[in-house]
Amino acid sequence: MAAATLTAALATAGGLLTATPASAVTCASPSWTAQYYANTSFKGTPKLTACDSAIAENYGYGDPAGVTLPKDNFSVRWSVTRDFGSGGPFRLAAATQDGMRVYVDGVRRIDLWRNVSSTARKTADLTIPAGRHTLRVDYVAWTGYASAAFTYTPRTDARTDTVKPLAPTGLTAAYDRGTAKATLRWTRNKEMDLAGYRVYRRASGASWAKVSGTTLLTSPSFVNAPPVTGQTFFYELRAVDKAGRESTGSADVSTTTVDRTAPVAPTGLTATDGQGGVALAWQPVPGAATYTVFRRQQTEPGLPEAPVTQVTTVSSASWTDTAAAERTGYTYYVSAVDAAGNTSATRATASATRGDLAPAPATAVTAVFKPGTGIVVSWARSTSGDVERYDVYRDGHLYTDVSGSTYTDLTISHGSTYAYTVVAVDKGGNRSPVSAPASATTDGDLVAPAPVTGLTATPREDGVFLEWTPNTESDLKRYEVFKAEKYDDGDGGRVWLAHRVEYLGPDTTSFLHTSAADGENVMYAVIAVDDWDNQLDVTNETVHWTEVTELGTPTED
Template sequence: MNPARRTTAAAAAAVALTTATTLLTVSAAPASAATTCASPVYKRQLFTNTTFKGTPKKTACDSVIDESWTGAPAAGLPKDDFAARWTVTRDFGSGGPFALTATATDGIRVYVDNSRKINLWSNTTGSRTKTVNVTIPKGKHTLRIDYVNWTGAAKVKVGYTPRTSATVDKVKPLAPTGFSADYIPDGESAYTELAWSAGKEMDLAGYRVYRRPKGSGTWTKVATTAATKRTAGDSPPPTGQSYYYEARAYDRTGNESTGTADQPITTLDRTAPAAPVLTATAVEASNNLSWTAAADAVLYRVYRKYDDATSYTQIAETTGTGYVDTGASYGSAYDYKVKALDAAKNGRDSNVVRSTRSILPPQNVTATVPGYGAVFTWTEAPGGDTADYEVYRSTTSPVATTYDNLTDCRSRKVTTDAAGNKVRSCVDYDGDQGATYHYVMTRKNTAGRWSTGSADMTVTRPGDEKAPPPVTGLTAQPLEYGVRLDWDDSPATDLAHYEVYEYRSCCTPDFLGEVPAGTSEFVVGPEVADGEEKTYVVVPADIYGNYAEFTGAYWDSPVASVTVTEQDLRPTTAPEDTAPCSVTAYTTRGDAGGMYIDCADSVATEAAGINVYRWDRASGTYVRVTDVPLAPTATSYVDGTLPRGTTVYYLLSVVAPDGSETFSNVDSAVSLPSGA
């Protein structure tokens, strides 16, 4: 037997019910002569026979029925041919579906209100188990378990548990009883204390408390607590509103009881009105304040302080929603706030605004962002007395109107719109492409007073600050009149053009020309084919002005370069330069080339004429191109037979009266191909 589960009548009265998924569990103490067992503890009676006749030999209390006797169950009883009877009467609350389970050796019968539900009545050597499903009505009911042991070991185990499947359990718990709601007006921490009596259902999961405003039929759940707790608290808004509460029990299936009788409470009014939304407009004569009306407010107090002060001073009290502060000093920044008060003197502060008496800032400011910068336009403030204005830019908002944020807004214009309003505009060309900036504007009137800033404007510049990738496939082909550069088309979608330079290790590169996007060829020329080694650089530029720049002795990002040796078409021989003349050759865009002739004065008086010679590569000699000598006073010559698309070399001779010649220096001219 299991003496640890016995209890006295006094101890049994304090037994606590635990709704486990199996059996009821309580603590028990040894039985006394006059044994009573508090529900839901079983009263156990042991008989010295198997017919339950006569006075029980032993009576005790058991929290559960779970015994395994290998000998006599108690002193004075035989180990065979004895009987045990357990009885309990308990309140099942709303009742519902239950599972009765019995396991025993030999005979066992289970009754509910004297109605037999389980009958395993025979002498056995092993244990047998049976479970039956029953529906127990609401209220109090008695369970009786009769057990007999004829021979051998005695084992018996009996339990009853609620069936909580949603398809089986459709029975709602009973509404809690003894429900009360007490409002505790504890200042700002006022709350409602709620209490009720425990439900009797074995499958109770907990309780829910609901609240509704007086005059409303809509309930709001405000508390949920476990089945072992029978109290809850709630803190309704302290607005002076009246409310009703009710409690409902719910079981493990989710069935919820009806509500208890409604319990009313009335809260204290400790809730301030809604915060007013304050705005300020600064004009030359005053700071003008306005705010939104706050529900329940009956009065507003206006407070002001200098922007660097630590405390506010009340300057007005009004029932309206606006105030004009003419007492603020011009040009000084003030912080303002407004407190809304209700009839109970509950107050709530507005937001804080800063305002400085000043002239009006630029009005109706708009911003557009073409690729070259940020363009601002605005209308003149009333009065039309702007003497100057400034634009401030920052990467953060709000924008401080400080020197560090001052930007150079150029291309300033003044126009008049269709309505006759004066419209001003300027362009901020600076700042990074793709960056987001915040701007404000101020204006100065003809009296020399500056306004506060306009409303912040947020502007995102289009594009980026990333240069296109360097070109690929750059090649150079030496020509008789220059060098042809060729490269692959750039994959950059925002490409604007290419820039071509001749790189000089000694000094700044020479800019040769610009090639539009979609073209990937450039001819350097006209350029003398004299066998020099040249290095050329091609730099792609996008529509946002990003490209690799030459600073100092290097390019600031990778570029494509190519080195080429020009064709060498120079004459292989040249006569001694002894003539008192010099020649400077040139090439025109037409079909002719020529030269300028600069001779000493003696040539005009002493020479018989001047001949012009051109180097002929085929024969390796200088060929005269003048059919008859030029006059000794000639200062120029046009070569109508100049070949196209090549480099030519000229010299001239001074013809003496005796027909002898002295020769000048050699100079080159370059002709482009026809149509170039």
């Protein structure tokens, strides 16, 4: 198989090993969906369904790799549905030993349906209309040597191909004011004979001019630098096929270029240390869309200066630096930026030293009960940068501490309500105010489901087949299958010892436990488990055990 993807993928679900059916395989176009049959009539369920990137098979005197088929008298059916864009002239080419038939939208185009001792070849030229079409290749290996090859390719000489490509779609333009460049992106055309694209641009009222150069573009993007005049420019895209035919233009997109007038610099910058961080404020600048804040950490005299780094961009004339380290001095700078991306030539400056303060509290505390897991307590971290841990309180008492922003309480009882609060603690031992409380109530019960009834055990060559009456309780979660066998008790006697052999879903009413047919006497029980993980113990006297003798030669008890 060429680039085949086997379908018999194994998956583990709830401890039970299952096989994905062949019909579940989906092959992405333009890959072929290949179905392998152990007959020459394509009857019954395929032995394998796989995805092939091409039909180029040489089976020799055997059967395809990856699937068990007879070496003679097997068949393969390939099919693909794809978008041919504008369509046009195509050539179908088949080479086969033995039989091959090729269909386009259900119409037979190539017929080489006979048992041959050498490779038979045939081509067919046809025009495929625009849009989506389905190709199907039926292949049969009767006897002897087996091979199969098929291709479909566009005919691209200008005299034959008179169909121009479809107009491209999905054209977008994103203008970067920092680089003064427009990035165009679009959806690739579906034509198989596509050679590339050309980009055209015009100002309002002007004619179209090609801006993509003399070489066709082959990737679905293009960067252009329109004149930085503040004008609106329009773009359209045209596709070109290998015959040199150009499509009509795509839907137009537009972009407006930048201007180069910078706003004045901010004034009146102040920096004030407080509980939540260093609060900055400055005078608003007319025409400013955003402000860029920079910071330099102050160093001891004689040491090299620290670098100036950008820390944020804001739209208002104030900002609080919550990430400033305590007991550290900083100098701040602010620049104004207008809507065109121009930045003021100078920056306002101010300095402040961060004190050693209690951290800001944790916020947005939630407590959610999750059956089978516990109560999950979560919160938004403190905005202070030096928090080392969070102390979690349950019902007013310190319960645990964690470094993250979530904790799962496992020591809970059904039908109970618990209240949680959180305190942030920094590296200096300073404690934040207590957060707002969050509560959760556990659901469920403590009663195990009723015993499973109607259990039967039938010995088979491949194991013991179990069947039972379904448990009808509304909160049934799963079944657990147990097996008991006799073992030496160390004192010359024999005792029954039980162990779990499988987890099964709530809709299951039968199970084959595979085991050697060695004639031993064993016992089986099936126990129901509810959503709260309540279940009867294997030693409970109400649990129904069924004894069975496995097939084979009995062993001495």
